[in-house]
Amino acid sequence: MIRALFLHSLLLILYRLLCTKNMSSNIPKTEKKRIVIVGGGFGGLILAERLKKSPYQVVLIDKYNYHQFPPLLYQVSTSGLEPSAITFPYRKIFQRRKDFYFRMAEVSGINSDDKSITTSIGEISYDYLVLAAGTDSNYFGNDDLNKYTFPMKNIPESLTLRNRLLQNLENALTADSPAQKQSLLNIAIVGGGATGVEIAGAIAEMKRYILPKDYPDLNVQDVNIFLIEGSDRILRSMSSEASQKAQSFLEDMGVTVKLNTIVDDYDGKTLRLKNGSTWMTSTVIWCSGVKGVSFTGLAEEVVARGGRVRVDQYNEIDSLSGVFAIGDICFQQELRYPNGYPQVAPVAIQQGKHLAKNFKRIAQGKPMLPFSYKDKGSMATVGRNRAVVNLYGFNFGGLTAWILWMTVHLMSILGVKNKIIVLLNWIWNYFTYDQSLRLIIKPSSRHKK
Numbered sequence: 001m002i003r004a005l006f007l008h009s010l011l012l013i014l015y016r017l018l019c020t021k022n023m024s025s026n027i028p029k030t031e032k033k034r035i036v037i038v039g040g041g042f043g044g045l046i047l048a049e050r051l052k053k054s055p056y057q058v059v060l061i062d063k064y065n066y067h068q069f070p071p072l073l074y075q076v077s078t079s080g081l082e083p084s085a086i087t088f089p090y091r092k093i094f095q096r097r098k099d100f101y102f103r104m105a106e107v108s109g110i111n112s113d114d115k116s117i118t119t120s121i122g123e124i125s126y127d128y129l130v131l132a133a134g135t136d137s138n139y140f141g142n143d144d145l146n147k148y149t150f151p152m153k154n155i156p157e158s159l160t161l162r163n164r165l166l167q168n169l170e171n172a173l174t175a176d177s178p179a180q181k182q183s184l185l186n187i188a189i190v191g192g193g194a195t196g197v198e199i200a201g202a203i204a205e206m207k208r209y210i211l212p213k214d215y216p217d218l219n220v221q222d223v224n225i226f227l228i229e230g231s232d233r234i235l236r237s238m239s240s241e242a243s244q245k246a247q248s249f250l251e252d253m254g255v256t257v258k259l260n261t262i263v264d265d266y267d268g269k270t271l272r273l274k275n276g277s278t279w280m281t282s283t284v285i286w287c288s289g290v291k292g293v294s295f296t297g298l299a300e301e302v303v304a305r306g307g308r309v310r311v312d313q314y315n316e317i318d319s320l321s322g323v324f325a326i327g328d329i330c331f332q333q334e335l336r337y338p339n340g341y342p343q344v345a346p347v348a349i350q351q352g353k354h355l356a357k358n359f360k361r362i363a364q365g366k367p368m369l370p371f372s373y374k375d376k377g378s379m380a381t382v383g384r385n386r387a388v389v390n391l392y393g394f395n396f397g398g399l400t401a402w403i404l405w406m407t408v409h410l411m412s413i414l415g416v417k418n419k420i421i422v423l424l425n426w427i428w429n430y431f432t433y434d435q436s437l438r439l440i441i442k443p444s445s446r447h448k449k
């Protein structure tokens with residue numbers, strides 16, 4: 001038994017050595033305690049920012065070299081905004097910051113015994129670890145949906161979707177048969193949450209205002225947009241008034257909303273529904289569910305529903321002292337939220353700010369303070385002059401809601417330049433009903449790496 005254990009540990013060490021051969025994070029070890037933050041999204045970024053001038057060395061790791069603003073990804077997918085308008089390079093954000101290190105790497109595992117993480121650039125040790133890696137799309141175990149549908153959770157996925165939508169229009173003009181042409185012009189969006197509603201509205205506006213001008217030899221009435229939702233209403237996290245209003249806005253704009261409809265499978269050509277019906281489409285946009293980013297080394301019992309990591313009221317993972325989780329990846333309950341907090345930006349931001357305070361308290365030898373989420377409301381936009389808002393118990397929709405939606409999103413985007421670019425784009429779009437970003441940009445086949 002002891003020999004087997006010894007052999008197992010030896011093999012593990014050898015494996016790690018092999019995996020990290022020629023790789024090094026090159027982060028100097030100092031006397032300061034090191035906080036490693038995995039993921040620079042809403043939660044991780046604010047935490048790293050708030051730890052400025054703290055007595056810690058801060059290491060931020062992200063698989064991309066930029067912070068992104070997911071609420072406006074749908075505008076990148078529909079050629080309304082350039083990716084650079086809603087992204088910000090980490091190295092620029094943290095210019096001149098002392099005792100701070102950014103490493104672009106993918107984290108795959110946690111080795112709590114030796115307080116290190118396994119990453120694509122080698123092992124990195126920590127004194128405190130914060131998981132802020134958010135979520136991945138959830139296909140509920142269906143490999144076909146994973147393979148053939150288009151998710152929209154980050155910039156690369158949004159650009160892939162933009163290429164597909166534009167390429168399909170080009171291909172429709174030269175399609176061999178009416179059936180093939182129709183399939184190219186049929187667009188299904190699965191999931192009637194805010195993301196599904198927003199992308200459906202944006203595609204409908206493209207159909208109404210842009211396609212007739214760009215594609216005069218295409219009958220744009222042939223473009224069909226279906227929004228498929230498994231439950232009995234869209235925008236389930238908002239009030240039923242907001243759901244009804246958003247649905248009537250969408251229908252008014254030509255989107256077919258299918259409620260109580262579950263997707264069964266999709267093979268890249270035919271979308272099959274659980275009720276037995278089928279629909280030929282070459283674009284299925286997947287906005288139907290998320291699961292927490294997974295890491296090896298986490299015990300089964302700390303992983304809750306939706307792959308989220310169970311944390312206590314201080315955001316610390318139950319059985320792992322010094323390891324915290326914030327934002328979408330964490331499952332934190334309180335009486336008002338038996339199924340955990342909603343996976344939205346304000347939760348991640350509030351948790352990031354709160355944890356920064358708690359780290360400072362730890363350094364001062366004070367006990368940590370418990371976290372509690374302050375919900376200010378929610379909103380979603382459907383299109384020009386159309387949005388729905390639930391705020392401090394008030395429900396409203398239409399132009400006022402739309403202006404509020406734009407103001408809140410504009411204020412939340414990082415960087416003055418990005419705010420100005422987004423605002424100018426919106427003003428330009430509003431008055432011209434047009435935008436010149438409809439570019440199909442594919443990676444060069446000569447340089448795959």
Ligand SMILES: Cc1cc2nc3c(=O)[nH]c(=O)nc-3n(C[C@H](O)[C@H](O)[C@H](O)COP(=O)(O)OP(=O)(O)OC[C@H]3O[C@@H](n4cnc5c(N)ncnc54)[C@H](O)[C@@H]3O)c2cc1C
Nearest residue numbers: 039041042043063070071107133134327328343344345348
């Ligand atoms: C399309 C879309 C629209 C949305 N709209 C809204 C909205 O209007 N309002 C709202 O409140 N919320 C919205 N959300 C939800 C909101 O974006 C999330 O709740 C929020 O981003 C969660 O923040 P986070 O810090 O937990 O994770 P994220 O912001 O997702 O950040 C996670 C970070 O971790 C990095 N990462 C992931 N895995 C690894 C790994 N293995 N190694 C290294 N780095 C990794 C990622 O690159 C990313 O930078 C939207 C989400 C999407 C996808």
